[in-house]
Amino acid sequence: MSMVRGKLLTRGAEGVLLVLLCFFIFGPITGLVLWSIALKWYWPHVLPQETGLDYWLQALGLQKSLAIGAVSITDSFNTSLVIALIVVAVVMVIATPVGYVLAKRNIPLKGVVLLLFLMPQAFPQQPVLVNLLLMFSKMGLAGTVHGVLLVHLMVSLVFAVWISSAAFKSVPPELEEAARSIGASGLRTFLRITLPLAAPGLLASAVFVFLTSLDEFTGTFFIGLPFVTTLPMLLYSSSGYNLQFASVIAIVLLVPSILFMVIIERFLKAEYIGGMGI
């Protein structure tokens, strides 16, 4: 009898937790969605009095707008996406070999290398970025997409290197030795054994870089503005004037993250069941 009651209690507690969790996750998003479609929403009404997709259409450039703070997000969206994709490509091209070497090879000054990658993160961002702005101005990189790319690289490289190094470290050396002894060269072992087994970690690292770049604010603010306007910049400038536009941008920023999370969750799960936990 008491066991049944205990079970019921546990169930109940789980239910309450689940509801709370849903509330914390979906509450803010619901707010965003409501604001993005609210044409008229005055106190004390709980829901908008008048709703429509006007702001969405205006933001996407499908409808002309005369509202204060009205912006078209398509250009910024494209800028953000292109920057993020390039950053991912460049970072992974650097982080994969560096991570491999740091994880699998005994190299001198390993600590120093890791420290170098950490350096830009070891100081408060603003002074670093102001200095960077001065340097970039002299080099003609301030206010250019190239400058912004470099800043995003700097911000995400350290994490990417660390995550990929951990991914390679998690591949048991015996699996590679087994391949070597069975006749595979070092390169083939890397391509057929090490890389596929480290892939989930590398993918996680790539997603992380993508999201970091898409979200990056401070660096873009100093280096990019006023000529390079990424989505977070646009969100910042419109949030003061027009909550509807800000909500639209916020939702648009969320979409890639959610998409990527779904993809990575699928992929990671398959791989982990595949025996990553050896």
Next chain:
Amino acid sequence: MPGLRLVSLSKRFGKTVAIQNVNLEIHDGEILTLLGPSGCGKTTTLRCIAGLLTPDEGDIYLGKERVTNWPPERRGIGLVFQNYALWPHMTVYQNLAFGLELRKTPKEEIKRRIGEALAMMRLSGFEGRYPRQLSGGQQQRVALARALVIEPSVLLLDEPLSNLDAKLREEMRFEIRELQKSLGITTVYVTHDQAEALVLSDRVAILHEGKIMQVGTPKDIYDRPNNRFVAGFIGLTSFIEGAIAGFDEVKGCLVVKTRDDLEIRVRASGLKRGQKVILALRPEHIRLCKDDEMARSEGLNLLEGTVMRAAYLGDIIDYRIKVGDWVLRAHTGTDRVLNPGEKVLIAFSPEQATLIPKSASPQ
């Protein structure tokens, strides 16, 4: 198939000496076990043979070929790891096919050979499984099949059974031995389990602190350990220290005298008068008797002792018996139990004691 020869192999890791001047010849078609406690250098030796480590000194010959500096993939050696090291992202078939594909074996032949290898391991029908879907014993057999399917010149096994449960382990000992004999493949087997070594080896090499202590057939090693470490490591052994005091012409034995004036006769040769020796005695060779008549007439050594401890183990009784300054272990049948404190006569034949010169005896 070629044999394998290690010539004064040495390997250090930093300041630690892993193996030192290891000389060993593994004959064609033989299964030799490297046996020793953990950290004795047996795995280091194996990894040097596989090419996963480069020795600091010495050479490795595979048949007539000097392979010391060859990369592992060129040696054509099959290697089985303690944790199997199956590739988790590949099916059983893919695991086995990998080595054959690297050798550019035609697809049809790959299929045929994998079929044969799996049949040999009683794993037919498991081609499409992933390693995680197999039991430990099955994974073990896949690992063995993967190493054998490339038809290696030498098979290396690194504690392959230590992750299996006791019953399966015992079965696999015989299976590996039979497999090795039927294929006639030169095999080096690394283990710290002496029973395993005794059961499945043609010869055993005992390693201790990076050095080879003794190489011989299991019977040699057990009956005639040539130093104290081997005697103590293989089986239970009691030790008595003494010096050669003379020669007993009548019985054709050496007489060993201990510091507490025990006189023990041992059939042995090649030792000089006055030389310090260690006498090694197996517990199963010691008899306990109350009455000395019979023992004396058989020409056995007879010593007086006191039972210190008796442990009932079901099939035997394990005694600790104090004899002079020494403590001896004796195993007897369970029909009569002696209690601690009881006086007892112990008897053993001069043939069954082993003399080890003290100089040749690392602890």
